[in-house]
Amino acid sequence: xxxxxxxxxxxxxxxxxxxxxxxxxxxxxxxxxxxxxxxxxxxxxxxxxxxxxxxxxxxxxxxxxxxxxxxxxxxxxxxxxxxxxxxxxxxxxxxxxxxxxxxxxxxxxxxxxxxxxxxxxxxxxxxxxxxxxxxxxxxxxxxxxxxxxxxxxxxxxxxxxxxxxxxxxxxxxxxxxxxxxxxxxxxxxxxxxxxxxxxxxxxxxxxxxxxxxxxxxxxxxxxxxxxxxxxxxxxxxxxxxxxxxxxxxxxxxxxxxxxxxxxxxxxxxxxxxxxxxxxxxxxxxxxxxxxxxxxxxxxxxxxxxxxxxxxxxxxxxxxxxxxxxxxxxxxxxxxxxxxxxxxxxxxxxxxxxxxxxxxxxxxxxxxxxxxxxxxxxxxxxxxxxxxxxxxxxxxxxxxxxxxxxxxxxxxxxxxxxxxxxxxxxxxxxxxxxxxxxxxxxxxxxxxxxxxxxxxxxxxxxxxxxxxxxxxxxxxxxxxxxxxxxxxxxxxxxxxxx
Numbered sequence: 001x002x003x004x005x006x007x008x009x010x011x012x013x014x015x016x017x018x019x020x021x022x023x024x025x026x027x028x029x030x031x032x033x034x035x036x037x038x039x040x041x042x043x044x045x046x047x048x049x050x051x052x053x054x055x056x057x058x059x060x061x062x063x064x065x066x067x068x069x070x071x072x073x074x075x076x077x078x079x080x081x082x083x084x085x086x087x088x089x090x091x092x093x094x095x096x097x098x099x100x101x102x103x104x105x106x107x108x109x110x111x112x113x114x115x116x117x118x119x120x121x122x123x124x125x126x127x128x129x130x131x132x133x134x135x136x137x138x139x140x141x142x143x144x145x146x147x148x149x150x151x152x153x154x155x156x157x158x159x160x161x162x163x164x165x166x167x168x169x170x171x172x173x174x175x176x177x178x179x180x181x182x183x184x185x186x187x188x189x190x191x192x193x194x195x196x197x198x199x200x201x202x203x204x205x206x207x208x209x210x211x212x213x214x215x216x217x218x219x220x221x222x223x224x225x226x227x228x229x230x231x232x233x234x235x236x237x238x239x240x241x242x243x244x245x246x247x248x249x250x251x252x253x254x255x256x257x258x259x260x261x262x263x264x265x266x267x268x269x270x271x272x273x274x275x276x277x278x279x280x281x282x283x284x285x286x287x288x289x290x291x292x293x294x295x296x297x298x299x300x301x302x303x304x305x306x307x308x309x310x311x312x313x314x315x316x317x318x319x320x321x322x323x324x325x326x327x328x329x330x331x332x333x334x335x336x337x338x339x340x341x342x343x344x345x346x347x348x349x350x351x352x353x354x355x356x357x358x359x360x361x362x363x364x365x366x367x368x369x370x371x372x373x374x375x376x377x378x379x380x381x382x383x384x385x386x387x388x389x390x391x392x393x394x395x396x397x398x399x400x401x402x403x404x405x406x407x408x409x410x411x412x413x414x415x416x417x418x419x420x421x422x423x424x425x426x427x428x429x430x431x432x433x434x435x436x437x438x439x440x441x442x443x444x445x446x447x448x449x450x451x452x453x454x455x456x457x458x459x460x461x462x463x464x465x466x467x468x469x470x471x472x473x474x475x476x477x478x479x480x481x482x483x484x485x486x487x488x489x490x491x492x493x494x495x496x497x
Contacts (some may be wrong), residue, residue, distance in 0.1 A: 002027055003306055004135060004148040006161050007115055010041070011101065011278030011295035012154035013106035018055075018303030020113035022419045024310045028110070029137060029146075032118035040125075040180060040259075041099035042206055042214040043289035044296075047377025049091040050400070052299040054416040054465055058091070058121050061105050065097030066209025073358070074244070075112055080359040084193075088378055090400045092411070096206050096214075099292060116174065126151070126164040126274065133273045152275045152302070154295070157262065157282035162274045165271045165447070171264030171334070174285065176201065176223040176345060181206075181215045181256035185248040189213070195344070198243035202344035205223060206289070212254070216286050218345050219243065228236040231256035263338050265330050269323040277302060282330035287340035288375050290333050297377060297464075298326050304419060304463035313442065313491035317387040325382040336374055382466055388488045389481075393454055393467035403450035412461070420444050421468065421490055422461040423482070424452060432458035432471060435479035438493040439486045460485055 003019055005012045008030035019026040044052075044061065052058040069092065071082040086092045110117070121331065124143065125136030133151040137144055153161030162169060183205075194205040196212075201218040208214065220240040237250035265282045269275060278295030302322045308314035343358060362368050373379025382395040400413045416422050421443040425433035436445045443460075452459045456470040458478060470476045470484035487493065 003144075003150045003310065004029060004133070005154055006030075006123055006135075006151065007077065007154035007156060007159075007280070008107075008119075008143070009154060009156065009278065009295075010030075010102055010106060010138040010292050011280075011299050012152070013103060013110055014051075014296045015152060015154060015277065015299035015303050016115050017106060017109040017113060017308075018299065018418055019307055020110060020305070021417070023057075024127040026115055026308045028115060028117045028125060029121040029135075030117060030119045030385050031122045031160070033473075036295075037143065040257075040286070041102070041292035042208075043094060043104060043293070044095045044097055045290065045293040045376045046086050046091040046094065047380075047397070048293040048296045049095060050089060050413065050417070050465060051297060053107075053400070053413045054463075055418040057105060057109065061097060061102060062091075062095060064101050065095040066191070066207060067091075067093035068096055068189045068206060069093045069197065072190060073195045073197060074247075075197050075358065078359065080362050082362060083352055084136065084371060084466075086372070086376055086377065086378060088373075088399055089376075090411075090487045094289070094376065096208055098208070102279075103293065123164070124156075124159050126161065128272050128274060150273045150275070150306055152277055152306075153280040154276075154278045155280055155300070157264070157279045157283045159276065161274060162266055162276055162280050165274055165276075167271060167276065169264045170267060171262060171283075174261045174263065176220060176261075176340070177220070177225055177227060177258055178220045178286065178331060179215070179217040179222070179239065179256065179258055180286075181217070181231060181233055182254045183215045183236065183250055184211055184215050184252040184254075185213065185240075186251045187247065194238075196248065197344050198245060201239075201243055203240050203243040206285070215240065216384060217243070218341075220345070224271075225258065227258050227260060229258065231258055231336075263328075263334055265334055268459035269327055269330075270319065275302060275306075275322060278327075281326075282334060282338040282409065284334045285341040287337045287344065288333075290337060290377075293377060294330065294333050297329070301326050302348045302420065307419070308442075308491070315387065315488065315491065317385050321382075321385055324385075328379050331382070332374060336371070380398065382434045389484055390467045391481075391485075392472060393456065393459070393470040396453075396467045398461050398465050398467050399453060400461070401450060401452065403446075403448040405446055405448045413442065413465070415446055416461065416463070416465065417444070418463050420463060421465075422446065423458065424448050424450075424461070425458045426450055427450055427457040427471075427478070431479045432482045435482050436486060439490055441492045458482065460489070462489070 093097040458471040
């Protein structure tokens with residue numbers, strides 16, 4: 001049966017592309033009749049680039065963006081620097097790129113795979129039973145029903161599917177309305193993310209690399225402006241000048257909007273056969289630019305699990321692990337973005353000391369490293385399910401490492417496809433690789449030379465780039481242990497559908 005994805009934003013497109021690559025029938029329903037030109041997101045973080053890299057998509061996007069290796073925050077006459085240079089990743093930066101370009105990349109993929117995108121299709125009803133999900137859909141031709149094995153709500157902060165499920169969206173709205181604008185300045189700024197924190201709020205200016213900047217502005221003096229009121233050149237110019245202490249002078253704008261920022265998270269990411277992902281599951285302030293990246297990572301976590309379930313190969317616990325793994329990540333992302341925003345638009349008592357406290361705090365290497373890893377997504381790991389036999393690495397992010405396979409130099413992520421497990425065996429006898437052969441329809445098995453993370457001699461990597469199992473030097477019974485891990489994660493030996 002089909003999987004229906006509701007929402008054709010980055011999260012929905014990533015998920016649908018993965019499912020189609022895995023051979024799962026999938027279709028996308030999109031409420032908007034026309035493609036959106038809204039471009040709120042402006043950055044892709046390192047962990048999301050790694051997910052795209054596993055699918056052969058990252059380099060094309062990197063070529064269209066501008067890599068930034070740090071954040072320079074200005075507090076009046078004082079400042080601090082936060083490094084976004086990640087030695088742990090092939091992508092030691094945050095990529096500045098318009099959301100529209102990320103969406104276009106993912107949409108070309110689903111179009112190449114023949115995934116239908118039905119635009120102007122609004123979901124108005126939902127029912128589910130033990131065999132599937134029935135959606136009531138309204139189009140220009142009237143209402144009809146569609147049946148699927150599973151449905152995923154990737155339909156944004158005002159998710160219809162979340163409402164139909166009755167899932168609580170806990171949290172609150174921030175008082176200050178936010179202005180977004182693409183701007184060109186009269187001033188020279190360094191090629192970094194440039195936050196200017198003033199008495200009345202903050203202006204955040206990451207560069208696109210072509211002379212334009214994405215201005216994200218919180219200005220107390222304009223916090224009550226109606227969301228429907230057009231953003232003017234003079235308003236943006238005045239806010240930038242005041243919040244930067246006279247340092248910034250606006251030359252030109254090409255796009256602008258006003259919106260209300262929220263901090264909310266769905267109580268549950270799964271209800272029966274229906275899942276929530278992306279902004280339908282979590283929304284937060286633009287501080288840290290983590291929203292789109294977190295949604296794409298949701299999709300990477302869920303897609304291979306749904307594909308396995310649709311083929312009848314998913315162990316009973318696997319679909320539940322989507323919520324148990326991604327809900328804590330969403331919660332941590334909300335907390336981090338909230339802390340960053342509250343520091344920037346703090347009350348008077350905090351404003352008096354933040355220019356001293358923040359640099360001192362971020363001057364502690366352990367704190368700065370933790371913030372960098374969480375913001376980039378590189379610092380998250382997953383708690384192993386009680387249903388699997390854990391090894392030293394289970395649940396940890398797997399970084400890219402150089403490998404030699406059949407005499408050819410390559411790297412671990414180049415051997416991945418985002419669909420199958422990857423077993424890399426660097427041991428002399430290849431015991432793990434030999435034992436994994438009966439799972440060849442679900443596991444890519446590679447004999448290689450190279451140094452695996454943690455000094456492992458064999459490593460089973462999940463399709464989303466986290467470790468399922470590993471073997472270390474001197475451990476006995478590797479063949480039996482890898483067979484046990486594969487049966488727990490990927491289903492019975494030789495099972496096919």
